[in-house]
Amino acid sequence: MTCAFCQLPVPPSRVPGEGDVPAYCCYGCRFAAEITQARGDTGQLSWLFARLGVAIFLTMSLMMFSMFGYRQQIAAGQGVAATEISSQLGGLMQYLSLLFAAPVFLLLGFPIFAHAIDQTRRRVASTDALIILGVAAAFLYSYLATLTGRGETYYETACAILVFVTLGRWLEARGRLRASDAIAALQRLLPDRIAVERDGCNIEIAPAEVRIGDRLRILAGQRIAADGRILSGRAAVDEQLVTGESTPIEKGPGDQVHTGTLNLDGTLHIEVTSDAAASTLARLTALLDAARRSRGRYHRLADRIAAVSLPVTIVVAIVAAVLGYHRDGWSAAILSPLAVLLIACPCALGISTPAAIWVALGAAASRRIIIRDAETLERLSDVQTICFDKTGTLTSPDARVAEFILAEGEDESVVRRRAAAVAGDSTHVLCLAVLDYLDETSPSDAPICESRTIPGRGVLADMDGVEIVLGSAALMADRGLRMPDTLQKHVDRLLESAGPIMLIGWQDRVRGLFAFDESLRDDAVTAMSDLRRMKIELCVLTGDHEARGRRLAQRLKVPVHAALLPEEKVRHVVELRNRGRSVAVIGDGLNDAPAMAAADVGIAMGCGADVTRDSAAVCLAGDELAAIPWLLRLGRRTVRTIQLNLLWGFAYNSVGMMLAATGRLNPLFAAGAMVCSSLFVVANSLRLATERPRSHAAARPTQHVPVVQVVREAAA
Numbered sequence: 229m230t231c232a233f234c235q236l237p238v239p240p241s242r243v244p245g246e247g248d249v250p251a252y253c254c255y256g257c258r259f260a261a262e263i264t265q266a267r268g269d270t271g272q273l274s275w276l277f278a279r280l281g282v283a284i285f286l287t288m289s290l291m292m293f294s295m296f297g298y299r300q301q302i303a304a305g306q307g308v309a310a311t312e313i314s315s316q317l318g319g320l321m322q323y324l325s326l327l328f329a330a331p332v333f334l335l336l337g338f339p340i341f342a343h344a345i346d347q348t349r350r351r352v353a354s355t356d357a358l359i360i361l362g363v364a365a366a367f368l369y370s371y372l373a374t375l376t377g378r379g380e381t382y383y384e385t386a387c388a389i390l391v392f393v394t395l396g397r398w399l400e401a402r403g404r405l406r407a408s409d410a411i412a413a414l415q416r417l418l419p420d421r422i423a424v425e426r427d428g429c430n431i432e433i434a435p436a437e438v439r440i441g442d443r444l445r446i447l448a449g450q451r452i453a454a455d456g457r458i459l460s461g462r463a464a465v466d467e468q469l470v471t472g473e474s475t476p477i478e479k480g481p482g483d484q485v486h487t488g489t490l491n492l493d494g495t496l497h498i499e500v501t502s503d504a505a506a507s508t509l510a511r512l513t514a515l516l517d518a519a520r521r522s523r524g525r526y527h528r529l530a531d532r533i534a535a536v537s538l539p540v541t542i543v544v545a546i547v548a549a550v551l552g553y554h555r556d557g558w559s560a561a562i563l564s565p566l567a568v569l570l571i572a573c574p575c576a577l578g579i580s581t582p583a584a585i586w587v588a589l590g591a592a593a594s595r596r597i598i599i600r601d602a603e604t605l606e607r608l609s610d611v612q613t614i615c616f617d618k619t620g621t622l623t624s625p626d627a628r629v630a631e632f633i634l635a636e637g638e639d640e641s642v643v644r645r646r647a648a649a650v651a652g653d654s655t656h657v658l659c660l661a662v663l664d665y666l667d668e669t670s671p672s673d674a675p676i677c678e679s680r681t682i683p684g685r686g687v688l689a690d691m692d693g694v695e696i697v698l699g700s701a702a703l704m705a706d707r708g709l710r711m712p713d714t715l716q717k718h719v720d721r722l723l724e725s726a727g728p729i730m731l732i733g734w735q736d737r738v739r740g741l742f743a744f745d746e747s748l749r750d751d752a753v754t755a756m757s758d759l760r761r762m763k764i765e766l767c768v769l770t771g772d773h774e775a776r777g778r779r780l781a782q783r784l785k786v787p788v789h790a791a792l793l794p795e796e797k798v799r800h801v802v803e804l805r806n807r808g809r810s811v812a813v814i815g816d817g818l819n820d821a822p823a824m825a826a827a828d829v830g831i832a833m834g835c836g837a838d839v840t841r842d843s844a845a846v847c848l849a850g851d852e853l854a855a856i857p858w859l860l861r862l863g864r865r866t867v868r869t870i871q872l873n874l875l876w877g878f879a880y881n882s883v884g885m886m887l888a889a890t891g892r893l894n895p896l897f898a899a900g901a902m903v904c905s906s907l908f909v910v911a912n913s914l915r916l917a918t919e920r921p922r923s924h925a926a927a928r929p930t931q932h933v934p935v936v937q938v939v940r941e942a943a944a
Contacts, residue, residue, distance in 0.1 A: 279335045280394050286328045287391050290384040293321045293328070322374045322381055329367065329383040336390040337363055359569060363389055369562050382563070385894075389566075422453045442500040446491045456498035458483050463494030537881065544568050548889040560891060567893045571884035571901060580873030583913035588866040591917050596849035597859060604845040606870075607829050608863025610810040614759060614856070615801060615823065617815035618770035618780060618788075621833055622752050622853070627658055627728065629665035630745035635712040635738060643740045647732045650689045650698040653679040658730050659687065659698070662742055686730065698732045709733040715741050748783065755853035756784055762857060765809070769797045769823065797823040814856065831856070865916055873909045880905045 229238045232250035239253065296318060337360060344356035363386045370381035421432045425443040438444075438454045446452055448463065462480045467489045479485060485498055545565035552560030585602045592599050599605050616622050634640055648666045651659040679689040686699015688707075697707050701719060704711065711719065715731075715738055722729050722743050730742040759766055768788040770777060777790025789800060797813075801823050804811045813820065813827040816834050824830025824844055832844035834851040848855055884901060887893040893901075 276398050283332045283336050283391055286332050287387040290325055290328050293325045294384045296321045325383040326374050329387050332387040336394045444498050446496040448493045450491055452485050452489050454500045455487050455502040456500045459497045459499050461496040463496050464492040466490040544889050564891050567888035571888045580877050580909050581870050584866050584869045587913050587916045598847040600845050609867040611812045613765040613804055613809045613811045615813045616768045617820045621816050624747045624749050627661040627744045628747045629742050631743035633718050633741040636714045638739050650696050654687045694734050696734045704731050709738050711738050751854045758857035794822050798826045801826045
């Protein structure tokens with residue numbers, strides 16, 4: 229096997245075990261390949277690291293050359309006269325320092341200079357101008373001293389400053405790239421090329437070139453490359469990336485499928501219904517990217533502070549130059565303002581907010597939580613009241629049988645067996661609930677010969693010549709089945725409380741009644757308890773019947789406002805805000821959209837493919853209520869982290885400028901302090917990635933598809 233970079237033979241110990249992993253003969257070839265073959269942000273980061281590595285080597289050599297000059301200065305201070313050879317060697321070391329310093333200035337200084345020019349043309353206050361001004365002053369002073377043979381040189385100081393500044397920016401860029409890996413992981417889901425049938429021809433195109441009307445053939449184990457409708461075939465589809473549902477969904481002709489979901493078995497032929505730019509995966513990616521680029525109020529505050537610091541720094545640097553000249557001459561007049569310019573560079577101040585935001589957004593994305601912008605993340609920390617919708621939010625979308633009532637004189641075993649037989653022949657959600665409740669394992673009286681579903685009403689089944697009717701009261705009346713008085717009382721009671729019911733009957737008579745109720749989600753009580761411990765005021769806004777509202781209030785021990793129209797929900801939210809409360813509304817239906825829009829933060833649960841819901845500032849792709857307290861804790865920790873970063877950056881700049889202006893801070897130490905300050909901010913922000921659920925419900929292990937694992941690792 230030959231090296232993938234230089235084409236020389238690869239030693240057997242470096243040959244990869246399996247797969248298409250490229251082999252390299254040495255680490256140098258691997259590193260060179262990473263630099264030359266990488267593209268986008270990764271390529272720029274690799275090239276920056278390469279330039280930094282070369283500059284560090286040259287700067288370390290400069291330090292060794294400077295040692296001879298320092299020795300001569302010490303000897304002169306002790307009254308030892310320099311010999312002719314010593315003077316010649318001193319001049320040689322200065323020229324060698326010039327030779328080694330010039331590449332460093334080109335590799336690291338020129339990009340900073342170009343960026344400063346670009347910012348100046350756009351009339352943006354840039355600290356790069358301050359850095360390059362200080363470094364250029366030290367370099368030119370040293371160059372003149374070398375040519376004239378008089379004065380001290382500061383090549384190593386200027387180069388070390390460029391190294392420290394670039395190192396800080398490399399660390400910042402690396403943190404930003406890792407925070408952006410959640411987006412890159414989504415984009416890497418789809419294959420590079422996909423087979424498409426277009427205009428009667430089979431062609432291979434990139435996923436971005438898919439058009440509406442194209443037909444795709446998706447084999448088992450492949451990811452679906454576009455939003456579409458199934459034309460033929462059946463398969464189990466893993467939609468966890470989009471909906472958060474870990475159980476695969478059976479899909480067949482006519483069903484919709486989404487980009488990025490995984491075909492587990494079978495072959496599907498689908499017709500594309502949206503182009504690549506409007507696909508579910510593209511919208512999800514766009515939301516993540518927009519949130520990453522947005523600016524919250526703390527980010528805007530940091531920008532204003534940085535803008536004000538620029539003229540202040542220039543004034544302080546001028547004062548430092550004057551004081552330094554009167555104190556120690558031209559040497560101090562150059563070094564003192566140089567130290568001011570370096571220590572005042574607001575790198576830590578500039579990355580204090582975005583670093584925390586990037587990490588927090590990555591942590592949220594790893595739990596399938598899409599936050600639309602940075603300001604939403606900051607508003608989450610202020611939430612004092614949460615208003616929940618009931619149906620589909622606190623309650624499970626699956627129905628359950630709450631009561632089974634027999635008509636007087638009926639044989640319970642016969643009714644149960646026949647109800648189980650008819651319900652087992654239908655996929656309706658209420659029929660499935662009946663089947664689950666009865667858990668019938670004994671054989672029915674006779675096999676069902678034929679069944680027919682009446683949309684919105686129920687099921688008719690022919691069982692040994694007898695028509696069995698399972699459905700609504702209206703269907704019973706249509707089929708001429710009489711309602712016994714004992715059952716009619718229960719029907720009236722249940723209809724009054726707005727509870728869904730299903731009746732079963734045959735041979736002119738209704739035989740039994742199934743009453744359904746919604747079940748609370750498994751983690752509803754735990755999530756409510758967690759929120760109460762966080763001092764959050766809770767309430768439920770529902771359009772459901774008041775009787776159901778009272779039962780829910782007893783179970784959850786929170787106020788429930790029932791029988792509300794959408795506009796009444798909005799009015800309740802507005803009243804809370806008028807009282808000075810910061811309100812979040814959590815819902816999952818279209819009727820919740822006005823209330824979510826009226827709240828400080830709207831949170832949509834189970835939005836899945838509908839990630840573009842305009843009224844929601846936060847979209848939970850799953851339906852895990854335990855994510856709510858986790859999300860609020862993340863918002864609070866993010867704001868605390870931003871505040872600490874800003875406080876540190878402001879205090880560090882202020883104290884450092886005073887020390888530099890009075891000549892107590894060497895420029896080299898100023899540059900090192902700037903890097904340490906940036907490291908502190910980045911490390912403090914990365915602590916947000918360690919936020920872990922505290923509740924039992926949230927701590928349950930969740931099965932993720934590989935992309936979610938990639939996103940989680942990238943965010944960490």
